[in-house]
Amino acid sequence: MRAVLLIAVNFVREQRWPIFVLLLWVLLLAFLGLVTDIRHSRDDLLFLFKQVVAYVLVFSIFFGGSAIYNERRSRRILAVLAKAVGRSQYLAGLILGVTFASVIYCFSLGLTGSWTLGQAGFPVGRVWVFMVALIAACTLAGTIALTFSTFLNPFFAAGATAAVLALPALAAHAIAAGWAYLIPVYPIAVILMESSFEKAGVVPWFLVLWAVLETAMFWGLAARIFSRVDVVVAVD
Amino acid sequence: MAVVLEFEGLTKEYRSFSRRRRVRALDGFTVQVEAGEIFGFLGPNGAGKSTAIHLAMGFMCPSSGRGRILGAPFGHAPTRRRVGFLAENVALYHRRMGSLVRFYGALNGMSGPRLAKSVHQALATVGLLDQVGRNVSKFSRGMLQRVGIAQALVNDPELLILDEPTSALDPLARVAIRKLLLNLREAGKTIFLSSHLLSEVELICDRVAVLHRGKLVRLGRTDDLLQSGEQTEIVARGISGKTLEGAVFNNGLATLVVPSRKHRAALERLWDLGGEIVSVNPVRRTLEEIFLEVTADRESFGPKDKA
Numbered sequence: 362m363r364a365v366l367l368i369a370v371n372f373v374r375e376q377r378w379p380i381f382v383l384l385l386w387v388l389l390l391a392f393l394g395l396v397t398d399i400r401h402s403r404d405d406l407l408f409l410f411k412q413v414v415a416y417v418l419v420f421s422i423f424f425g426g427s428a429i430y431n432e433r434r435s436r437r438i439l440a441v442l443a444k445a446v447g448r449s450q451y452l453a454g455l456i457l458g459v460t461f462a463s464v465i466y467c468f469s470l471g472l473t474g475s476w477t478l479g480q481a482g483f484p485v486g487r488v489w490v491f492m493v494a495l496i497a498a499c500t501l502a503g504t505i506a507l508t509f510s511t512f513l514n515p516f517f518a519a520g521a522t523a524a525v526l527a528l529p530a531l532a533a534h535a536i537a538a539g540w541a542y543l544i545p546v547y548p549i550a551v552i553l554m555e556s557s558f559e560k561a562g563v564v565p566w567f568l569v570l571w572a573v574l575e576t577a578m579f580w581g582l583a584a585r586i587f588s589r590v591d592v593v594v595a596v597d
Numbered sequence: 598m599a600v601v602l603e604f605e606g607l608t609k610e611y612r613s614f615s616r617r618r619r620v621r622a623l624d625g626f627t628v629q630v631e632a633g634e635i636f637g638f639l640g641p642n643g644a645g646k647s648t649a650i651h652l653a654m655g656f657m658c659p660s661s662g663r664g665r666i667l668g669a670p671f672g673h674a675p676t677r678r679r680v681g682f683l684a685e686n687v688a689l690y691h692r693r694m695g696s697l698v699r700f701y702g703a704l705n706g707m708s709g710p711r712l713a714k715s716v717h718q719a720l721a722t723v724g725l726l727d728q729v730g731r732n733v734s735k736f737s738r739g740m741l742q743r744v745g746i747a748q749a750l751v752n753d754p755e756l757l758i759l760d761e762p763t764s765a766l767d768p769l770a771r772v773a774i775r776k777l778l779l780n781l782r783e784a785g786k787t788i789f790l791s792s793h794l795l796s797e798v799e800l801i802c803d804r805v806a807v808l809h810r811g812k813l814v815r816l817g818r819t820d821d822l823l824q825s826g827e828q829t830e831i832v833a834r835g836i837s838g839k840t841l842e843g844a845v846f847n848n849g850l851a852t853l854v855v856p857s858r859k860h861r862a863a864l865e866r867l868w869d870l871g872g873e874i875v876s877v878n879p880v881r882r883t884l885e886e887i888f889l890e891v892t893a894d895r896e897s898f899g900p901k902d903k904a
Contacts, residue, residue, distance in 0.1 A: 364704050371690065371700065436688040440748060443654055443682035444704035447674035591657040593647075 368454025394477035423502030426518035459503035497572035508583035518530035601629035607662035624811040637802030681754035687745030691734035701748040738765040828880040829860040833872040
């Protein structure tokens, strides 16, 4: 478990600049709260908040999809896997790292969002619940991207992840609404995007639990694939 | 002697995505490395040395064959706690050196004062204690190589697998690493050393394997390999230059190289001429000569492609 934690912390450390750039969007939200007439820019504020939520989801896919590739390309993976670290532990560390990155981002967004949206007169009691749901969705999206990245380069891994995340949405429209829950990133994103904060939005907890369970399932799948991968061979 | 590293008929083929193009990097490779020895692993570029090492470390899956490291199958993660590994062209995270080596030690399950002591010891061994707070991104390649060796030593491994450990080092550092490897052998460690520096391998390795196009072409004790067994060098004094054909004269000593099967006759002739024998030794070849001999047939660089 300690090795997993070390790899996760190391991942965040290595991704500190992208995380920092992402945080600039949160700062922009705070800046708007400070310099604008907040009560007259409520819609703009809400739009920006939701935009930032979408960014964190997309960045989680990029983080997950490029983690193994970067490590293999730089050959830094060799010194790590030469230690008493199993491949499944290594992947668990990367998934935890993506989760940590999401937590940092969602915590900042939660703080800034609570303050700015609260100032604008929105009832913000549910912001932190939404952030928990967003973390679960980000972790699952990042894990799916990581699974694909065990055998694809980041570009195709991101594309494959987008397809997998979009499929339940398409199925929900084409077949039955229940299909949306197949991979719960889409329904969580919809709830967040459609929330107006005028009335307290509800995130069904089963979606969060389902996302956690699927994260574990995709981790298992990724570990199974990655155990057969030659890590010193280029992925391009 | 216990076997600590064992390759048993290992074959590794690389295939293109379409599987139409295949490269056999390692072909039925069988070698046993015994406890307490320094084992030299030689071969030209593309011979399959790194492939064999990567298979042993579990970075790759073999196409066929099997191997064991410290009694466990290749790829067994907990066993790697007892192994130190240095990759060719070592790549490390850019952080302060002390923290970096601690990180690698912690990945091996070490913690607390034991880890702190091991980090201190490993850095002292490679002579970098005074640089402990510096970020490795500012290090020269030679210094990075030493950090790489430190991270391989931090867990006090029973078996060290080193892929070109002295490739980026200056002569002084190379001598230091050579001494270090000899000290580690004295301490009972086993060292599996891949190197292009033949003179170094010749100096420190107990046994040597030469790999060529994925196949093992020579294996044996270094001393046995270096003695040709075909020629003998006889040094004598008290012989005049005119009386002995084929000898080289220097400082009053005559040196004569004869086929080993004829050395008795040569000795008798020297005695007949009134010479005094100073030494009789089998001619020692260099590892470079052996290396060139066993790899002389190569027509191109690297392993052959198989369509």
